[in-house]
Amino acid sequence: MARTAGVDEAGRGPLAGPVVAAAVILPDGEFAGLADSKTLSESARRRLAGEIRIRAVAWALAVVSPGDIDRLNILQATMLGMQQAVARLAPQPGLVLVDGNRCPALVLPARAIVGGDASEPAISAASILAKVARDQLMVTLDEVHPGYGFAQHKGYPTAAHRAALERLGPCIAHRQSFAPVRRAMAARTALTGDRTLR
Template sequence: MARTAGVDEAGRGPLAGPVVAAAVILPEGEFSGLADSKTLSETARRRLAGEIRARAVAWGLAVVSPADIDHFNILEATMRGMQQAVARLAPQPELVLVDGNRCPSLAMPARAIVGGDATEPAISAASILAKVARDQLMVALDQTHPGYGFAQHKGYPTAAHRAALERLGPCIAHRQSFAPVRRAMAARAALTGDETLR
């Protein structure tokens, strides 16, 4: 049986923070409790993340910054993160299963599986690692950039986050290429007269 890695990401949709990609090669045999990270409680995700890191044959994480997301675009940034996560696996996989409808360019065969985070245990494991790692990064960003509520909404475009954006303007953790952030920058520029914010 080919040594198979599952790959997934967390954070494509938020207005702030990085996108985090994870790759996991699970041991043979059953690994109970795995599911799409979005369907699990935070407590369950954290517990499972610890088990995955302890029991996996290999696992890798990659963090792509908001600046790189703005430079490359979110899709390309995500693909680059997945490439980096797979590159950090030792041993390297012989086959890679990727959640979604497209695969990054890799040195080994890869297959995209829509909804794979719910059906493929290795992708579920990657989904959990990526989500837990990104959530921790967003809690840390909440400490360095207070007022936006990053620890609560994790950078997603909630009503509270949009209100904070309007009130405070964007910070360095925001993705300037995303339309709501651009609008907030333009509004801030109109208020302050600072043309560099446009």
């Protein structure tokens, strides 16, 4: 029987860090606790991510760097990540369900579902894996680039993050094509004449 994969991403809105896509084929039967990752606590997401990795028929992740986001734009970077995650599934699914209103270019049949991360268990599972993986990457980036608070806000444009951007200027983990980062870079260059990223 052809399997169905769910696909979702995490990290479209942040000013820093990668976008992470996940694809998951769930086993037949009930998988309790799955929901849109944004509605779950961090501890619940981490617990469920561990269960998904163990119980899934297949799962895969793809990470698209800030540099590729700047080169492609965030929408195309997200589509690329989804393509890569699906391509890494073994076995390959017969149908791909994608959260949102558009599908990446795939060789497999695919359907976009608005709100699918809340209504389709396989998409919920992908949402959880992508969110947990991205959060872990941002904690690592916090160690590499201290002072920005990446471990706390995960690169999203919080007041604390914006203040750190103004104080420190952007680092190489920031998405230079995003307007707040461009403004911070311009302000730093105007003050110091230095365009080097930390």
